[in-house]
Amino acid sequence: MMTSQKKGSSVRPRLRWEKLLATLALALLLPAPAAAQKKPAALDREGHPWWRHAVFYEIYPRSFADSNNDGIGDLKGITSHLNYLKSLGVDAIWITPCFPSPQVDFGYDVSNYTDIEPMYGTLADFDGMVARGRKDHIRVVLDFVMNHTSDRHPWFLQSKSSRSSEYRDWYIWRDGKPPDVSQPPMPPLDPNAPGGEQPPNNWTSIFGGTAWKYDPTTQQWYYHFFDPAQPDLNWRNPKVHDAMFRAARFWFERGVAGFRLDAVDTLFEDPDLRDNPPLPNVILRDAAGNPLPNAVPGKDAYGMPLQRRIYNDNLPENHVVLQQLRQLADQYGAVLIGETWTENIAQLREYYGESKAEIQLPMDFLFANVNRLSAPEFRRQVALVESAGGWPVYLFSNHDITRAYNRYGGPHPTDQVAKLLAGLLLTLRGTPILYYGEELGMENRDPVSREEVQDPIGVRGWPLEKGRDGERTPMQWTSGPNAGFTSGKPWLPIAANYQTHNVESESRDPNSVLNFYRAAIRLRHRNMALVEGNYVALNERDPNVMAYLRQYRGHALLVALNMSPQAQTVSLDLSGQGYGVKARLHALLTSNAARDQKPASMKLEPYGVFIGELKK
Numbered sequence: 001m002m003t004s005q006k007k008g009s010s011v012r013p014r015l016r017w018e019k020l021l022a023t024l025a026l027a028l029l030l031p032a033p034a035a036a037q038k039k040p041a042a043l044d045r046e047g048h049p050w051w052r053h054a055v056f057y058e059i060y061p062r063s064f065a066d067s068n069n070d071g072i073g074d075l076k077g078i079t080s081h082l083n084y085l086k087s088l089g090v091d092a093i094w095i096t097p098c099f100p101s102p103q104v105d106f107g108y109d110v111s112n113y114t115d116i117e118p119m120y121g122t123l124a125d126f127d128g129m130v131a132r133g134r135k136d137h138i139r140v141v142l143d144f145v146m147n148h149t150s151d152r153h154p155w156f157l158q159s160k161s162s163r164s165s166e167y168r169d170w171y172i173w174r175d176g177k178p179p180d181v182s183q184p185p186m187p188p189l190d191p192n193a194p195g196g197e198q199p200p201n202n203w204t205s206i207f208g209g210t211a212w213k214y215d216p217t218t219q220q221w222y223y224h225f226f227d228p229a230q231p232d233l234n235w236r237n238p239k240v241h242d243a244m245f246r247a248a249r250f251w252f253e254r255g256v257a258g259f260r261l262d263a264v265d266t267l268f269e270d271p272d273l274r275d276n277p278p279l280p281n282v283i284l285r286d287a288a289g290n291p292l293p294n295a296v297p298g299k300d301a302y303g304m305p306l307q308r309r310i311y312n313d314n315l316p317e318n319h320v321v322l323q324q325l326r327q328l329a330d331q332y333g334a335v336l337i338g339e340t341w342t343e344n345i346a347q348l349r350e351y352y353g354e355s356k357a358e359i360q361l362p363m364d365f366l367f368a369n370v371n372r373l374s375a376p377e378f379r380r381q382v383a384l385v386e387s388a389g390g391w392p393v394y395l396f397s398n399h400d401i402t403r404a405y406n407r408y409g410g411p412h413p414t415d416q417v418a419k420l421l422a423g424l425l426l427t428l429r430g431t432p433i434l435y436y437g438e439e440l441g442m443e444n445r446d447p448v449s450r451e452e453v454q455d456p457i458g459v460r461g462w463p464l465e466k467g468r469d470g471e472r473t474p475m476q477w478t479s480g481p482n483a484g485f486t487s488g489k490p491w492l493p494i495a496a497n498y499q500t501h502n503v504e505s506e507s508r509d510p511n512s513v514l515n516f517y518r519a520a521i522r523l524r525h526r527n528m529a530l531v532e533g534n535y536v537a538l539n540e541r542d543p544n545v546m547a548y549l550r551q552y553r554g555h556a557l558l559v560a561l562n563m564s565p566q567a568q569t570v571s572l573d574l575s576g577q578g579y580g581v582k583a584r585l586h587a588l589l590t591s592n593a594a595r596d597q598k599p600a601s602m603k604l605e606p607y608g609v610f611i612g613e614l615k616k
């Protein structure tokens, strides 16, 4: 029978010994919070930090698994599938922001840094997930949105309330400029700005339009590198610094193993707000490097002038904050993964930290930017990353980048290409990050009309910029309704290939992409040469086949990847590495029918992968 009595109040113990007994009973019944459980070791038996050997897996929580069938994924959904991730061989998950948020940018607009978004669950669900992860040896990494908050964060609401608010200086507020009659006005003018008043400078937002929004109450403009609903924090204010570091500590204390750091390039801006130089001759291009149809030279997808962001991107002050954050992370054996959009290896090197340690794993997007299967280009990029002096981190896709299956597979992607990508990602010297569904060969599903678009940048930039919905579709668990993601209405449509590419069907098929990923991860975990071994490029002039050795304490693994649609025969000369003509290969993993191979004449099928141990 239902009563109005609050659940649990009838068991409140009255005597002290009863209270003690109740506490003991509860302690036995409830799982200990993750932070109170034994912490996983920060170093392995050989003294290597855990993140060097870990396989990371990015989860977009809205799209992974929906436990309450509201059409949106949640933390309980993730927890209930940790066993799947364990069977895949994942060591750490990175969850994109799951904090309270109005969801304008699907969580990257945070309104409270120390709680869980109710749509995703509660702090108790979070603790449950971390505790369960510890049992399965899966660490949890969160996404720390440092550059900006939501415009509905209490800090911003205060800041916006008056020019004299104690939070005013937590964000970047400036007076506008009087209209310059000699210049065309900067489109789109903020309709709220009086008398054609112009923004404080020419900076544009990468989400479209000017990077400034006029606030009629206090009659000033605030700066937003991203959406107007994402005002930039003022990192020159020590109070901002302290508040954000307190938030980071909150999660470390709760057992998180690290952070992926969002938009770290843009924490600081030029204090004088100088105008960025325009790029009048540059034209927007697609992933393959072709100019976008209808693109206008010198204009971005939203019609704004393209510019070189020298005054609001990649300022040296960023590094000071990151070095301090690293010191905090080190107290917890935690890892920092950087969303570092570098233009070259010199910039990447800076993020590792030159005089002081900085980010352990700054992502190299130039690797993902190769964007086509090209042995010379991947070879070149890997050599550059190897030369940066830090521990490399590689990824092909994420929630902002078209899925690898389509980018590298072209209009008719095949599983052979997906296996080739696994062969590369999981055998390089460096930490791999998989994007959920990549292990299945999940494909992109771009919206077909503007009305369908959810992502704010797709709404604003359509049709030149279709937004990122395509790479964020629900995880494909089964071939049943909604791919087994939800029995409600999924927040985004399911990608077309779910009936063939899903966990259930692929688990049964020994030749599936999923089973190839599983085997490649298992191989990586069992072979020290694949994690700590040297990387030695072979046949460096070959236009089609990328081949390399991974050598560790007298063992050598050879990896050969045919990046072309034709069968290839290659002859690898390993005399420089101490292997004569009689050297043999013991196949460990291959997508090729032919397992019996010799380095002197290797036969690779179109897009074939061969990984084998070298024997003298």
Ligand code: NOJ
Pocket: 105, 108, 109, 145, 226, 262, 263, 339, 399, 400
């Ligand atoms: C980078 C994130 O990956 C992206 O999804 C987000 O929109 C921006 N930062 C703003 O936080």
